[in-house]
Amino acid sequence: MCQNHGVAYIKPGQVEIQEIEYPKLALGDRKCEHGVILKIVSTNICGSDQHMVRGRTTAPAGLVLGHEITGIVIEAGRDVEFIKVGDLVSVPFNIACGRCRNCKEGKTGICLNVNPSRPGAAYGYVDMGGWVGGQAEYVMVPYADFNLLKFPDKDQGMAYIKDLTLLSDIFPTGYHGAVTAGVGPGSIVYVAGAGPVGLACAASCHLLGAAVVIVGDMIPERLAQAASFGCEVIDLTKDTPLEQAIAEIIGVPEVDCFVDCVGFEARGHGAHAAEERPATVLNTAMAVTRAGGAIGIPGLYVTGDPGARDSAAKEGSLSIRIGLGWAKSHSFYTGQCPVMKYHRNLMNAILYDKIKIAKAVNVEVITLQDAPRGYEDFDKGAAKKFVIDPHGMIV
Numbered sequence: 001m002c003q004n005h006g007v008a009y010i011k012p013g014q015v016e017i018q019e020i021e022y023p024k025l026a027l028g029d030r031k032c033e034h035g036v037i038l039k040i041v042s043t044n045i046c047g048s049d050q051h052m053v054r055g056r057t058t059a060p061a062g063l064v065l066g067h068e069i070t071g072i073v074i075e076a077g078r079d080v081e082f083i084k085v086g087d088l089v090s091v092p093f094n095i096a097c098g099r100c101r102n103c104k105e106g107k108t109g110i111c112l113n114v115n116p117s118r119p120g121a122a123y124g125y126v127d128m129g130g131w132v133g134g135q136a137e138y139v140m141v142p143y144a145d146f147n148l149l150k151f152p153d154k155d156q157g158m159a160y161i162k163d164l165t166l167l168s169d170i171f172p173t174g175y176h177g178a179v180t181a182g183v184g185p186g187s188i189v190y191v192a193g194a195g196p197v198g199l200a201c202a203a204s205c206h207l208l209g210a211a212v213v214i215v216g217d218m219i220p221e222r223l224a225q226a227a228s229f230g231c232e233v234i235d236l237t238k239d240t241p242l243e244q245a246i247a248e249i250i251g252v253p254e255v256d257c258f259v260d261c262v263g264f265e266a267r268g269h270g271a272h273a274a275e276e277r278p279a280t281v282l283n284t285a286m287a288v289t290r291a292g293g294a295i296g297i298p299g300l301y302v303t304g305d306p307g308a309r310d311s312a313a314k315e316g317s318l319s320i321r322i323g324l325g326w327a328k329s330h331s332f333y334t335g336q337c338p339v340m341k342y343h344r345n346l347m348n349a350i351l352y353d354k355i356k357i358a359k360a361v362n363v364e365v366i367t368l369q370d371a372p373r374g375y376e377d378f379d380k381g382a383a384k385k386f387v388i389d390p391h392g393m394i395v
Contacts, residue, residue, distance in 0.1 A: 006136030012055025023140035038071030059126035066135030067093035092339035098146030109336035174200030180333030181296035185209035194222035198261035203360035263299030
């Protein structure tokens with residue numbers, strides 16, 4: 001039997017590579033005939049993984065991390081009809097059965113059958129159904145015919161792998177944030193956060209035809225990365241109010257569309273940049289989005305945050321000026337991205353050279369053994385998207 005190794009969460013601030021069980025086509029005691037086993041080609045470190053590693057969730061020690069997976073099928077269950085051994089496939093981070101009401105409505109991020117605790121599941125994530133993560137060498141994927149996106153040509157897929165690996169989460173999530181915020185031709189957009197999802201969102205805004213894309217962050221390297229592909233940038237460590245900073249760029253202190261790519265570990269602006277203020281981005285969104293505008297919120301907010309400063313925030317209760325949003329008739333869109341809604345079209349945009357998403361988010365390929373260093377650099381604010389290549393298959 002082949003060995004398998006994966007990245008395991010040990011305690012706050014620590015992950016390590018461990019030998020883990022080789023995956024089986026099984027769900028508990030029964031055979032998983034609708035599943036496949038993948039040899040992983042690439043698996044990415046996500047900002048939401050970092051929330052767990054920082055100790056900001058209730059993730060248990062030993063959890064094998066990783067929900068952004070691309071791989072080659074090496075074994076398939078009896079009931080898998082359309083995915084074949086040898087196929088190179090992208091795995092949506094949402095695990096979806098394809099049978100429940102929500103899946104049939106395209107809401108695959110909140111499948112009703114894959115997590116006994118709540119709607120929605122993901123690989124290697126706290127409270128998301130207990131599925132083994134994919135920052136590993138091999139992984140089992142259920143409901144393969146429904147979930148997997150097969151790349152049309154394996155050789156072409158490997159040539160574009162640094163871009164295609166982002167289809168499992170970050171690219172669709174950033175795109176979803178832009179779409180739900182109403183971004184279209186001629187839109188003026190503010191993207192909060194220049195981490196990988198924020199950069200993917202900003203690139204998506206350009207793809208959707210936005211006239212101006214403004215990105216705010218506190219880390220110079222990330223702002224430089226956003227500027228490198230045509231974004232206007234705002235340094236949030238400065239004391240200039242955001243409304244004024246926006247007006248200095250476009251002449252008015254408001255935008256059409258706002259996308260929160262930060263989430264619950266947000267910090268204050270200016271003199272308060274070192275202070276954690278989890279409601280800052282949401283309240284800022286309502287302040288600077290025009291009346292009738294929309295706010296997309298792909299940034300993660302949790303129901304349990306053991307590292308929060310106060311008891312309310314520990315339960316996900318934030319002080320939000322909802323009255324302001326109501327008065328301005330804002331639309332709010334929250335929740336996990338339903339990856340399958342977008343990934344095929346975004347694959348085509350990559351394969352037909354309509355977007356260079358790996359360049360936009362500054363992909364760096366690392367080995368599985370180097371994953372702990374990737375987590376450390378990510379936590380320090382590196383302007384990179386770390387892609388783990390567990391078998392040395394990416395040239």
